[in-house]
Amino acid sequence: MSVLLTPDQTAFLQGTLSMNVGAVGRDGWPCVCRAQGLVVARDRRSLTVLLSASRGRAVLESLDAGSAITLVASRPATHATLQLKAARAARVGVSAAHHAASARCVAAFGAELETLGYAAGLSATLAGVLPTDDLVALRFAPDIVFDQTPGPDAGRVLAHT
Amino acid sequence: MNISLESLRPCLDGAIPAVVATASPDGTPNVAYASQVHYVDSEHVALSFQFFSKTRENVLAHPYAQVQVIEPKSFRHFRLKVHYLRTETSGPLFEYMKAQLAGIAARSGMAKVFALRGADVYRVLDIENVDPRLLPAPAPPDALLKLRRTFAHLGACDDLTRLADRALAALAHGFGIRHALLALLDETGGALYTLASLGYSASGVGAEVALGEGLIGVAAREAIPVRINYHTGDYTYHAALYVADPASPRIPLPVLADPHSQIAVPLTHGEYLVGVLYAESEENAFFSHADEDALVVYGRHLAALIVQLAALPDDAEPALAAPAPAPSGAPLAVRYFAHDHSVFVDNDYLIKGVAGSILWTLLNEHAASGRRDFCNRELRRDPRLPLPDFGDNLETRLILLARRLAERCPQIALEKTGRGRFRLELARPLQLNAG
Numbered sequence: 001m002s003v004l005l006t007p008d009q010t011a012f013l014q015g016t017l018s019m020n021v022g023a024v025g026r027d028g029w030p031c032v033c034r035a036q037g038l039v040v041a042r043d044r045r046s047l048t049v050l051l052s053a054s055r056g057r058a059v060l061e062s063l064d065a066g067s068a069i070t071l072v073a074s075r076p077a078t079h080a081t082l083q084l085k086a087a088r089a090a091r092v093g094v095s096a097a098h099h100a101a102s103a104r105c106v107a108a109f110g111a112e113l114e115t116l117g118y119a120a121g122l123s124a125t126l127a128g129v130l131p132t133d134d135l136v137a138l139r140f141a142p143d144i145v146f147d148q149t150p151g152p153d154a155g156r157v158l159a160h161t
Numbered sequence: 162m163n164i165s166l167e168s169l170r171p172c173l174d175g176a177i178p179a180v181v182a183t184a185s186p187d188g189t190p191n192v193a194y195a196s197q198v199h200y201v202d203s204e205h206v207a208l209s210f211q212f213f214s215k216t217r218e219n220v221l222a223h224p225y226a227q228v229q230v231i232e233p234k235s236f237r238h239f240r241l242k243v244h245y246l247r248t249e250t251s252g253p254l255f256e257y258m259k260a261q262l263a264g265i266a267a268r269s270g271m272a273k274v275f276a277l278r279g280a281d282v283y284r285v286l287d288i289e290n291v292d293p294r295l296l297p298a299p300a301p302p303d304a305l306l307k308l309r310r311t312f313a314h315l316g317a318c319d320d321l322t323r324l325a326d327r328a329l330a331a332l333a334h335g336f337g338i339r340h341a342l343l344a345l346l347d348e349t350g351g352a353l354y355t356l357a358s359l360g361y362s363a364s365g366v367g368a369e370v371a372l373g374e375g376l377i378g379v380a381a382r383e384a385i386p387v388r389i390n391y392h393t394g395d396y397t398y399h400a401a402l403y404v405a406d407p408a409s410p411r412i413p414l415p416v417l418a419d420p421h422s423q424i425a426v427p428l429t430h431g432e433y434l435v436g437v438l439y440a441e442s443e444e445n446a447f448f449s450h451a452d453e454d455a456l457v458v459y460g461r462h463l464a465a466l467i468v469q470l471a472a473l474p475d476d477a478e479p480a481l482a483a484p485a486p487a488p489s490g491a492p493l494a495v496r497y498f499a500h501d502h503s504v505f506v507d508n509d510y511l512i513k514g515v516a517g518s519i520l521w522t523l524l525n526e527h528a529a530s531g532r533r534d535f536c537n538r539e540l541r542r543d544p545r546l547p548l549p550d551f552g553d554n555l556e557t558r559l560i561l562l563a564r565r566l567a568e569r570c571p572q573i574a575l576e577k578t579g580r581g582r583f584r585l586e587l588a589r590p591l592q593l594n595a596g
Contacts, residue, residue, distance in 0.1 A: 032240070154214060
């Protein structure tokens with residue numbers, strides 16, 4: 001049985017986030033790719049994370065080969081960060097809702113960075129960096145959730161199976 | 162590697178947080194934010210080690226990681242395959258990262274939780290451009306051109322006074338720097354004194370900084386350039402707070418109370434540290450990596466000039482003494498304290514240390530014999546002055562003394578009459594008291 005995300009964690013994961021997905025290749029090398037969208041299932045036991053097939057080739061190959069997955073999601077304005085891990089992730093079909101979720105996540109991320117003093121026009125730049133034309137959807141049910149907010153308590157386990 | 166690590170230096174300034182992916186021995190991935198990915202050389206980066214984290218546990222067991230960095234403005238991502246080599250907990254790299262982390266931490270609002278435990282050094286094995294279809298960020302202004310303009314403005318300097326005047330003004334022309342100061346290492350090697358400044362309401366000439374304290378002191382102690390790109394709330398690096406001896410009278414450093422960018426560059430000539438060039442700005446990220454490179458070159462040039470000019474022989478012929486009207490008016494009360502060679506005029510602090518001792522010697526000599534013309538050679542031989550046998554900084558001490566007098570007590574002046582020669586000018590009679 002997977003972890004049941006709390007309502008607060010669910011709200012956080014559906015908010016404005018900077019996200020990265022990690023995996024480990026068959027050769028033992030860890031790899032990472034920026035994710036560009038996240039949808040939490042209604043039962044709060046699984047998530048679907050979206051990334052670009054071309055930008056995340058190594059991560060996707062590692063996951064296809066059976067690697068465990070990790071997702072780190074951070075709110076730029078507060079640095080509040082969660083890390084969720086699962087023993088495996090599965091590719092699922094990309095829906096119109098996924099495309100919409102990705103566009104919404106990227107736009108919110110860019111808008112928040114602009115309010116934090118990063119370059120004006122960053123939202124438009126990010127839309128170019130993180131296009132939605134080759135999205136891949138990965139679904140996983142987290143086995144463990146960590147508080148990863150920078151500081152001495154980073155790494156504290158919030159929930160596990 | 163098809164992509165050079167040098168070309169990624171704009172990504173390694175802490176503007177946008179990097180992430181680092183590691184693997185535990187059982188193959189579980191971990192991704193964490195890295196506060197700082199620091200460019201070490203063309204093959205190495207260093208990551209800040211602040212907490213005993215999963216990342217650290219993983220790399221100690223399985224020393225392979227991937228670091229993702231982002232180019233500001235273009236937002237192009239790059240991934241670095243890296244191999245953990247070692248952790249440094251002291252020395253130049255550690256001190257540089259510690260200072261720079263203070264700026265990064267303040268920018269990210271995390272100043273209270275960021276403290277550097279070590280600099281984790283990694284060899285970079287491969288660099289991947291994640292976004293090859295995107296255009297790179299516009300190139301920053303050419304630092305070499307800035308340096309060339311600076312040298313052009315500096316021109317030929319045949320004495321130290323002119324060099325002290327021009328060294329900072331040239332930076333304004335070349336780099337657009339509006340606030341800077343030049344501090345030289347004193348005879349003890351334990352402190353620096355300000356010889357010249359640019360762009361402050363008070364010149365701060367004579368202000369001292371203890372070695373190892375603040376950004377200027379760290380740059381001097383480690384003989385490394387230190388650059389902080391963002392306003393830092395870490396008072397450790399506030400140049401203004403550091404003085405050589407807090408208990409003694411002091412001249413405040415004139416620096417900005419709230420700088421958003423700071424750089425301190427050592428002035429080194431061979432292995433010999435001459436002083437530190439410090440510049441600051443109210444803008445974030447004012448100084449680039451390339452600016453740092455260029456200012457290091459400029460610092461070496463200034464150091465060589467200072468050493469060369471200080472070694473020139475004094476003029477042989479004594480200058481003719483001009484007739485001087487006898488000073489009139491109420492006498493100035495000049496008080497001297499031998500324990501720190503401090504001099505007060507009408508109860509206002511003027512100067513201390515070697516410069517104070519020189520002034521007191523000159524004034525006493527004048528009172529006893531009426532002499533007004535002096536030369537550096539006789540001062541070097543004078544047993545009353547606390548000058549070391551070598552590297553006495555006498556010429557720069559005299560420049561400092563002349564400037565301090567001009568600012569605080571223009572009734573007493575030192576006028577240059579030739580190389581290594583100068584004249585004491587008095588506009589008021591003096592009353593000398595040793596306290």
